[in-house]
Amino acid sequence: MTVPEKRVSTRLDPYVEAYAERTQGLKVSAVRALFAVANRPEVVSLAGGMPNISDLPLNALGAAIGDLIKARGPQIMNYGSGQGEQQLRQQICEVMALEMIDASDENILISCGSQQGLDLVTRTFIDPGDVILAEAPTYVGALGTFSSYQARVVHVDTDEFGIIPSAFRAAVAAVRAAGGRVKFLYTIPNFNNPSGVLLSVERRRELVEAAEELGVLLVEDNPYGLLTFDHQPKPALRSYSDQVIYLGSFSKTFAPGFRVGWVLAPPAVMKKLVLAQESATLCPPVFSQFAISEYLATCDWKAQIVNFRTMYQERRDSLLRGLEDHMPEGTTWTHPLGGFFVWLTLPEGFDADQLSARATSHRVAYVPGTGFYADGLGSRNMRLSYCFPTPERIYEGTRRLGEAIAEEAGLRATFGLVEPATAGSQPIGPTRTQSSSGEPDPHLEVT
Amino acid sequence: MTVPEKRVSTRLDPYVEAYAERTQGLKVSAVRALFAVANRPEVVSLAGGMPNISDLPLNALGAAIGDLIKARGPQIMNYGSGQGEQQLRQQICEVMALEMIDASDENILISCGSQQGLDLVTRTFIDPGDVILAEAPTYVGALGTFSSYQARVVHVDTDEFGIIPSAFRAAVAAVRAAGGRVKFLYTIPNFNNPSGVLLSVERRRELVEAAEELGVLLVEDNPYGLLTFDHQPKPALRSYSDQVIYLGSFSKTFAPGFRVGWVLAPPAVMKKLVLAQESATLCPPVFSQFAISEYLATCDWKAQIVNFRTMYQERRDSLLRGLEDHMPEGTTWTHPLGGFFVWLTLPEGFDADQLSARATSHRVAYVPGTGFYADGLGSRNMRLSYCFPTPERIYEGTRRLGEAIAEEAGLRATFGLVEPATAGSQPIGPTRTQSSSGEPDPHLEVT
Numbered sequence: 001m002t003v004p005e006k007r008v009s010t011r012l013d014p015y016v017e018a019y020a021e022r023t024q025g026l027k028v029s030a031v032r033a034l035f036a037v038a039n040r041p042e043v044v045s046l047a048g049g050m051p052n053i054s055d056l057p058l059n060a061l062g063a064a065i066g067d068l069i070k071a072r073g074p075q076i077m078n079y080g081s082g083q084g085e086q087q088l089r090q091q092i093c094e095v096m097a098l099e100m101i102d103a104s105d106e107n108i109l110i111s112c113g114s115q116q117g118l119d120l121v122t123r124t125f126i127d128p129g130d131v132i133l134a135e136a137p138t139y140v141g142a143l144g145t146f147s148s149y150q151a152r153v154v155h156v157d158t159d160e161f162g163i164i165p166s167a168f169r170a171a172v173a174a175v176r177a178a179g180g181r182v183k184f185l186y187t188i189p190n191f192n193n194p195s196g197v198l199l200s201v202e203r204r205r206e207l208v209e210a211a212e213e214l215g216v217l218l219v220e221d222n223p224y225g226l227l228t229f230d231h232q233p234k235p236a237l238r239s240y241s242d243q244v245i246y247l248g249s250f251s252k253t254f255a256p257g258f259r260v261g262w263v264l265a266p267p268a269v270m271k272k273l274v275l276a277q278e279s280a281t282l283c284p285p286v287f288s289q290f291a292i293s294e295y296l297a298t299c300d301w302k303a304q305i306v307n308f309r310t311m312y313q314e315r316r317d318s319l320l321r322g323l324e325d326h327m328p329e330g331t332t333w334t335h336p337l338g339g340f341f342v343w344l345t346l347p348e349g350f351d352a353d354q355l356s357a358r359a360t361s362h363r364v365a366y367v368p369g370t371g372f373y374a375d376g377l378g379s380r381n382m383r384l385s386y387c388f389p390t391p392e393r394i395y396e397g398t399r400r401l402g403e404a405i406a407e408e409a410g411l412r413a414t415f416g417l418v419e420p421a422t423a424g425s426q427p428i429g430p431t432r433t434q435s436s437s438g439e440p441d442p443h444l445e446v447t
Numbered sequence: 448m449t450v451p452e453k454r455v456s457t458r459l460d461p462y463v464e465a466y467a468e469r470t471q472g473l474k475v476s477a478v479r480a481l482f483a484v485a486n487r488p489e490v491v492s493l494a495g496g497m498p499n500i501s502d503l504p505l506n507a508l509g510a511a512i513g514d515l516i517k518a519r520g521p522q523i524m525n526y527g528s529g530q531g532e533q534q535l536r537q538q539i540c541e542v543m544a545l546e547m548i549d550a551s552d553e554n555i556l557i558s559c560g561s562q563q564g565l566d567l568v569t570r571t572f573i574d575p576g577d578v579i580l581a582e583a584p585t586y587v588g589a590l591g592t593f594s595s596y597q598a599r600v601v602h603v604d605t606d607e608f609g610i611i612p613s614a615f616r617a618a619v620a621a622v623r624a625a626g627g628r629v630k631f632l633y634t635i636p637n638f639n640n641p642s643g644v645l646l647s648v649e650r651r652r653e654l655v656e657a658a659e660e661l662g663v664l665l666v667e668d669n670p671y672g673l674l675t676f677d678h679q680p681k682p683a684l685r686s687y688s689d690q691v692i693y694l695g696s697f698s699k700t701f702a703p704g705f706r707v708g709w710v711l712a713p714p715a716v717m718k719k720l721v722l723a724q725e726s727a728t729l730c731p732p733v734f735s736q737f738a739i740s741e742y743l744a745t746c747d748w749k750a751q752i753v754n755f756r757t758m759y760q761e762r763r764d765s766l767l768r769g770l771e772d773h774m775p776e777g778t779t780w781t782h783p784l785g786g787f788f789v790w791l792t793l794p795e796g797f798d799a800d801q802l803s804a805r806a807t808s809h810r811v812a813y814v815p816g817t818g819f820y821a822d823g824l825g826s827r828n829m830r831l832s833y834c835f836p837t838p839e840r841i842y843e844g845t846r847r848l849g850e851a852i853a854e855e856a857g858l859r860a861t862f863g864l865v866e867p868a869t870a871g872s873q874p875i876g877p878t879r880t881q882s883s884s885g886e887p888d889p890h891l892e893v894t
Contacts, residue, residue, distance in 0.1 A: 013715035018630060018664065020574045020596075026722040050526050058520040066513020073505040077702035079497050112559045112706070115729045123595070127467045144726045148570070149467075183465060217465065255524035257733035259559070268460035275473040279591040282562045285732045286704035 021128075025147035038365035044397030046319075046384040047365040049193065049340055053255050055307055057299055064294050072290070080286035082278040083270075084110025084262070088293040092262055095296075096248065099225055100239035103264050109273045110284040114223060114249035114261030118186075119145050120276045121219060121245055121263060125183045126151045131175045133185040135163050137343070137372030137381070139193045139221065142186055146374075153374035156185070160334070162199030163187055165206040172214050184217040184245070189237060190225035191339025194372045194383035198337050201234060208240040223249040224339035226305050229313040242266055250292055252340070253305050258288035312340065318391035319384060322398025328405055333384075340387040343369075345380050346405070349412065352382045358408055364400035468575075472594035485812035491844030493766075493831040494812040496640065496787055500702045502754060504746055511741050519737070527733035529725040530717075531557025531709070535740040539709055542743075543695065546672055547686035550711050556720045557731040561670060561696035561708030565633075566592050567723045568666060568692055568710060572630045573598045578622050580632040582610050584790070584819035584828070586640045586668065589633055593821075600821035603632070607781070609646030610634055612653040619661050631664040631692070636684060637672035638786025641819045641830035645784050648681060655687040670696040671786035673752050676760040689713055697739055699787070700752050705735035759787065765838035766831060769845025775852055780831075787834040790816075792827050793852070799829045802855055809854075811847035 038045035068076060083089075089105035096103055111117035118141075126132070128150035134142065136155035146153050154175055157167040168185060175182050187207075189199035199207070211218050220237045228234070238246040246264040250256075265273055277284065295301065319342055323333055330347030344366075346352060352368040359365065369381025386394055485492035515523060530536075536552035543550055558564035565588075573579070575597035581589065583602035593600050601622055604614040615632060622629050634654075636646035646654070658665050667684045675681070685693040693711040697703075712720055724731065742748065766789055770780055777794030791813075793799060799815040806812060816828025833841055 015664070015713070015716055018572055019719060020570065020572055020577075022574075023571055023719050023723075026719065026726065028722065053524060054521045056520060056524070058517050061520065062513040062516035065516060066509040069509035069512060070505050073503060073508065074501045077500060077503070077704035079698075079703045112563075112728045112732065113730075116559075116727060119727045123467065124470055125465055125467055127469075130467075141726075141729060144722075148723065148726045217462070251526075255734075256526045257524035259728060259730070259732040259734075266462070269462055272466060272470050272473065275475065275591075276470075276595065279473065279588070279595045280563060280566045280727075281559045281706060282588060283560075283706070285559065285706040285735055287702075287706075287738070288732055288734060291734070 022148050022150050025150065026144070037360050043360065043363045043365050044389055044393050044400060045365045046386070046389070046394070046397050046401075047367050048388060049385055050388050051252050051256060051308075051340075052311065052388050055311065056255060056304065060299060061295060064298050065291050068290060068294050076287055076290040078286065080283045080289070082283050083274045084108065084284050085286065085289045085293065088260075088289045088296075089262070091293060091296045092248065095226075095253075096236070096238075096246070096264065099222070099233045100235040101246065101264070102239070107264055107267060107270050109263045109265070109270060109277060110289060111261045111263055111277070112281060112284050113251060113256070113259040114221065114247045114263075115141055115145070116259075116280070116284075117247045117261050117263040118142060118219070118221065120273050120280065121184075121247070121265075122146060122149045122151065123276050123280075124269065124272045125217075129181075130183045131180045132183060133168065133171050133175075133216075134374070135187055135192060135195075137192075137194055137369065137378055138186065139188060140367075140371045142221070143372070143374055146186075151183070152180070155373065155375060155377075158192075158195070158197060160197060162189060162192070162197050162203050163207060165203060165210050168207060169210050169214065172216055182216055184219045185211065186219045186221065187237070188221045188224075190222055190234065191227065191336050191341070193224070193339070194341050194367070194369070195343040196334045196336030196339055196341045197343075198228075198234070204235065204237055205240060208237055208244070212241060212243055218244040219247065220244050221247045223247075223252050226253050227309055227312055227340075228338035229309055229316070230337065231306065231309060238264060245269065253308065254292060254295060254301065258292055259285055260288050260292050309338070312338075312387060315386040315389075315391050315394055316342070318394045319386040319398065322395040323384075325395075326398045326402030328402070328409065331405075340385050342384045342386065344382050344384055346382070348380070350405070350408065351379050353379060355382075355404060355408055359401060359404040362400040362404040362407075364397045364404065366401070469595050469597050472597065473591070484807050490807065490810045490812050491836055491840050491847060492812045493833070493836070493841070493844050493848075494814050495835060496832055497835050498699050498703065498755075498787075499758065499835050502758065503702060503751065507746060508742060511745050512738050515737060515741050523734055523737040525733065527730045527736070529730045530721045531555065531731050532733065532736045532740065535707075535736045535743075536709070538740060538743045539695065542673075542700075543683070543685075543693070543711065546669070546680045547682040548693065548711070549686070554711055554714060554717050556710045556712070556717060556724060557736060558708045558710055558724070559728060559731050560698060560703070560706040561668065561694045561710075562588055562592070563706075563727070563731075564694045564708050564710040565589060565666070565668065567720050567727065568631075568694070568712075569593060569596045569598065570723050570727075571716065571719045572664075576628075577630045578627045579630060580615065580618050580622075580663075581821070582634055582639060582642075584639075584641055584816065584825055585633065586635060587814075587818045589668070590819070590821055593633075598630070599627070602820065602822060602824075605639075605642070605644060607644060609636060609639070609644050609650050610654060612650060612657050615654060616657050616661065619663055629663055631666045632658065633666045633668065634684070635668045635671075637669055637681065638674065638783050638788070640671070640786070641788050641814070641816070642790040643781045643783030643786055643788045644790075645675075645681070651682065651684055652687060655684055655691070659688060659690055665691045666694065667691050668694045670694075670699050673700050674756055674759055674787075675785035676756055676763070677784065678753065678756060685711060692716065700755065701739060701742060701748065705739055706732055707735050707739050756785070759785075759834060762833040762836075762838050762841055763789070765841045766833040766845065769842040770831075772842075773845045773849030775849070775856065778852075787832050789831045789833065791829050791831055793829070795827070796859065797852070797855065798826050800826060802829075802851060805855055806848060806851040809847040809851040811844045811851065813848070 126149040238244040249261040333344040369378030485494040573596040685691040696708040780791040816825030
């Protein structure tokens, strides 16, 4: 196509010279590559992040949405506002009030899932080479979006209480000293994907103060905040400061298939985001918005969230029990207080990417840790999801994982097949090793 | 925010220094700016492109979708494939077969409306400064998307038979001679938005041949092709060549509120588009896809399209009759054979942007022509939509428009208020002036 430059056209892809530079960084996500295997029925998948929504009130919902089409079809099936339907934006203010956010519907943009919210925010702020700060590890889907806008991601250290404010300050200073432009810090403060870590309330205050002092925007991604097992949602970063762009989602508190998320942003930024949304989709899914609005208006959505918490907590318990029972000495993992994920660190010398094939042959799947870093770390880590399989299957999954690790350890001892990894270990969060007490730490595991 | 460079922070927008370069070209679309006025009930809006979907079988659809939620809720409300649901992609192949396209579901990506399809194609191919060729005039929403990726748009001349192949060749040669990279030609061959023009079948062949010879990709945007008043859909450009990326939509043949469109692309390009979709939204709206799939499977969608054609043809007839009766001498307009739009050219000396306020005071709205050009042309033009109001209202709208023009002409004669426009006239398509015969040209107006 057109003027050949750096790239060479091949018979396999005649368009290779024509693609935009930004496509160079795009790669198949580690999560998707696993799907074909993880979805086989005999495999226990601890890989996916798909919520278990089978307990939703399907009959009531089906009846309500069916009636809505009959009564208001020509409106709810037509084009709508680029910013999103006002009625739903008002209801979203009530949802956010649960996390102490005082917002106006004017400052909310509806997005096609919060993934699209992140895409539009990135599109609005990032020129190629701009720096985005992010937790280490962080959401693989965010790294994909940042890469597609040719951002440079710099990780900020985290521990069991979440992102470390002094590390954030140091990262900003280092980037600026090297002449880089820090556009924002991307953070998942509640039950981080993949680490499961909750940012402490003290840290929230410190982080927001640092951001305001440094003039760095915070992008707060919060799909899991309401799925807190102590039933006490923490105040959002956005509740402390307006210098925060907040990304919300119905995917985990209701259902992902409607693809409805939202962005709460300062008024000036909102104007840009609405234009970006119009250029990207004309308007976010209208029918989905009315369907969710109807759900919020006619069903007891708060009680449903309580149900979800209880259901996910039971599954987390099963996963943690299974890890206690089946992991070899030297393995550590986080003890999430909400959300979907546990972050596990293998003993020294193991490689989670390598182990993946063996795990599959033992009929268990997980996501290797390297996908959650922009810089190649995470080789001894894996993300284990407890959101979808039953507690029994989750427990069985840990048994199989234990078998796979033992087999790998045996081969390693016998044949020296696995090279000891000297880098890439990334234990994080409220961890506990096999050698520690069998009782959970009461400060970290409120049940 | 961060390092101030070219732009200066103001109290109104503290983030002004932080926005990406691409946001500079974003502006509120002329169409949206009109919405607040055009939606007032006393105004006849010939401005919007909103389809009239009140005749859809709402009871059957409501019942079918309600039942679907009850029976398969946990699947249809969860995450889905980034490429889109296979079942719907297979049905889309049947839809495209009506325009002689022989496609496989593997080469289809579902998008959040065909606007998002265009966004993802642009994202995949365009680096800042790359050239996109487009008809003159062309879809305002496409210009917005192209601008957000910092493309340079070069218009290609069209006449009453659509884009002129020799003008396309000349444009490619001129851009290349100046060192530019032509990435693709964007075209709406059927009932172009805004001109209403249909590309002749001879031209289709010539255009595809030229594109293949020149090595230029064609992007064929086809929301209106099935809404042809002669009930004989024309072969798509894609039916002649694989060097075409085809954008399809359910927005005009079913309903826009589901936000489901699609892209048919060569296999290598499809891989890039799926990655782009995953990075943009994870997956397109899942529930919407199942809803449309159910509609296609359980309702007589082909009969519905025939109903739509008849309904829109009646409205077009009303608009054309009204223009005959109310436009002053020297006015010309296109006679569309399908779709939603008539493109009108005012007599010399008029300016459609200026006239807009007067039209509003006469309670009629239209979209001024300049938004449909990247280069400032179109000042004597307006887009008139006949898709939404009733035939009676459409006729009344033309009467009011005639009044507004007469009033403007009177003021101009008396006070010389309006400067004669020397440039910006863009009559196009199968036009007819007030001085010509009252009968439509049978070659152009098959009914």
